[in-house]
Amino acid sequence: MxxxxxxxxxxxxxxxxxxxxxxxxxxxxxxxxxxxxxxxxxxxxxxxxxxxxxxxxxxxxxxxxxxxxxxxxxxxxxxxxxxxxxxxxxxxxxxxxxxxxxxxxxxxxxxxxxxxxxxxxxxxxxxxxxxxxxxxxxxxxxxxxxxxxxxxxxxxxxxxxxxxxxxxxxYRYKAQYVESLHEALTRKSVGEIRMISMSEYRPPFLDKVGQWNKFNDQSGGTLVEKCCHYFDLINLFAGARPARVYASAGQSGVFDALTRDGRKSDIDDNAFVVIDYDNGCRANFTLNMCSPDFTEELCVVGTKGRLIASERFDMHHAQEAKTSLSLELGEHGASREVALGYASVIEKSGHHGATYFEHAAFLDRLEGLGGNAATPEQGLWSMLVASAAQESSKTGDAVDLTGFIAANGLAEALGVSTVSD
Ligand SMILES: NC(=O)c1ccc[n+]([C@@H]2O[C@H](COP(=O)([O-])OP(=O)(O)OC[C@H]3O[C@@H](n4cnc5c(N)ncnc54)[C@H](O)[C@@H]3O)[C@@H](O)[C@H]2O)c1
CATH class of the missing domain: 3.40.50.720 (NAD(P)-binding Rossmann-like Domain)
Incomplete structure (x- = not known):
């Protein structure tokens, strides 16, 4: 462009x-x-x-x-x-x-x-x-x-x-999610969305300057730091307010030997999160940081069919990411499976091309052309789900978001009433 x-x-x-x-x-x-x-x-x-x-x-x-x-x-x-x-x-x-x-x-x-x-x-x-x-x-x-x-x-x-x-x-600009959002929300190909399942299997969090991403206080915690991307996507697909969050998360020893200034790394490296939305939609998210390569999968099931978006980045074979979208519509329409991808110069520039389109959206906004980039409110909603999941994994109890929003004084920022409606 x-x-x-x-x-x-x-x-x-x-x-x-x-x-x-x-x-x-x-x-x-x-x-x-x-x-x-x-x-x-x-x-x-x-x-x-x-x-x-x-x-x-x-x-x-x-x-x-x-x-x-x-x-x-x-x-x-x-x-x-x-x-x-x-x-x-x-x-x-x-x-x-x-x-x-x-x-x-x-x-x-x-x-x-x-x-x-x-x-x-x-x-x-x-x-x-x-x-x-x-x-x-x-x-x-x-x-x-x-x-x-x-x-x-x-x-x-x-x-x-x-x-x-x-x-x-x-991540909303990754090829498979752009196409999935279009199919699910604009074309409504899978009908009314009932379940969303998302996962990331990946190697451990990469090294950083000062290793800030290995400490909860400097990163916000694993589910906030990285997984806010996925909670933002899940929120978009659900199209409703998250009402209840339950999570089980922990450490499998990946960063046991990592210390800074006498402190041992304290972040989680694996998690299961379950989210209930107030429109009846259910979602789950899985993170695992002990895998050799990067795999992301999204499955959205609605009243008319199922959508599966997947991205596999096999870095050990130095290959570009393989990305696909599959629609299973049964008797409701044409099912199909397609490979997706951006122009290779764009894919190679970072995050499989998503960063390029994120920049384009920023410049569009700067030029007064509007756009669909993430707003601070959407950023807060993604952090809300992530933080509730971290809280749930600490206490072992599900977190009711109406109470959580009230307890954290977030109603005004989120533009919601804290009374269940
Ligand atoms: N959107 C994405 O997909 C994505 C991907 C990676 C990182 N991030 C985010 O980007 C941010 C940076 O991550 P990174 O991976 O580049 O980390 P990094 O450690 O590789 O780089 C951070 C840089 O910021 C510098 N820095 C630290 N404090 C500073 C300060 N006060 N003023 C100026 N420079 C300072 C450090 O010296 C370092 O060079 C984080 O918020 C991270 O979550 C986003």
Whole structure:
């Protein structure tokens, strides 16, 4: 996609060595429209670098500047970003991003149009408040905070913000979920949705700077940190308010040997979660972190059929993810099974292409074109289910969400009454 949305562009040929003889003046399909927005990336770790790569590929916004509290993260991000320029013709090279010396300086440089906060979860609320003083559009990585009270405060701040805050719940842009949401909610192919089943089998959480994701207080807990993606999706499919949550979760020893500052890692690495929605829909979620490769599966059953979306990423064979959607409609319509995928340059840019479309949604919003990106309210609903599940696994009891919302003072932020209706 270029800035000029009406003009075609052939990325595979524009960068091909055998096409570099085409002079600038003759480029039409290969012509690159200069970016019209300037982004700053705050936190240039794993996902910050992915956002830099994706912004570069999408081409609608330049990465004008970066900020990170660790020099090593800055050096690596700049080196990896520079490597993307290798072999590109002059007209397609991206200027080296400015390295800002402080959070204040990056947020308040008038040259920057929008801020992307990609720092660890426990820093989100503090960084966000500095960023909001700038009045600029803000992208805030998921989960929006580590505690429900900070998440609710974020919703309140975002409501009175003159610009907007988008939450990085990007799984809704994975090919299999885009298609599943369309089939289930727009085409209503499976009828009225009754059951949703979702699972992630994966290797242990990856290493991070300071290993913040191995500690409940810094990450918000496993179900908040990573699984908010899945609870956001389940909430979208259910189309109703979660009413009751039960979970069983624990540690199977994956991080037993991991310590920081004398503290032992305390996060769960496996869980079963059951959610009852107030429209009668039931959902479950399974997480397992002891698997060699990544597999996600979604099964949605309605009054007219069953939908199965699956993604398998076999990293040991260095293959791209295999993604598919299967619809079983019996006598209600045409059943089918299709392989899905985005263009390979897009898939390779990160999270199997979802990050690219998440960026496009952010820029659409910035340009006043609307969009379906995650709002702070949706971010809070995903955290609510995750936090209730963590509470349930601690006490062994199911959590009634009306009481949980009241006890945590979340009714206003969620826009609900705490009296059961
Ligand atoms: N949307 C997704 O699918 C997705 C994927 C991965 C991570 N994330 C989220 O992105 C965030 C970062 O995760 P990551 O995997 O990149 O972690 P990371 O540890 O790889 O990188 C975090 C970076 O932030 C820097 N940092 C820490 N505190 C900072 C501060 N106060 N100011 C500036 N820089 C600071 C660190 O030095 C590091 O370079 C987390 O919130 C995580 O949950 C989202």
């Amino acid at each position: 270029s800035n000029d949305k009406t003009k075609p562009r052939l990325r595979f040929f524009e960068n091909a060595a055998g096409q570099q003889h085409i002079p600038e003046k003759d480029k039409y399909l290969y012509a690159v429209t200069p970016p019209t927005h300037r982004l700053a990336i705050i936190g240039t770790g794993t996902i910050g670098q992915e956002h830099m790569r994706v912004a570069r590929l999408l081409g609608r916004a330049a990465v004008h500047g970066i900020f990170d509290s660790e020099q090593r993260s800055i050096d690596v991000a700049l080196a990896n970003f520079a490597a993307l320029e290798t072999g590109l013709p002059e007209g397609q090279r991206h200027p080296v991003p400015i390295v800002y010396p402080s959070l204040d300086s990056v947020c308040n440089d008038p040259a920057i149009d929008a801020l992307m906060i990609c720092t660890p979860n426990y820093t989100h609320f503090d960084v966000l408040q500095v960023a909001m003083a700038s009045g600029k559009p803000i992208f805030l990585e998921k989960p929006m905070a580590t505690t429900l009270s900070d998440a609710a405060a974020t919703v309140a701040l975002a409501r009175s913000y003159a610009s907007f805050v988008q939450i990085g719940l990007q």
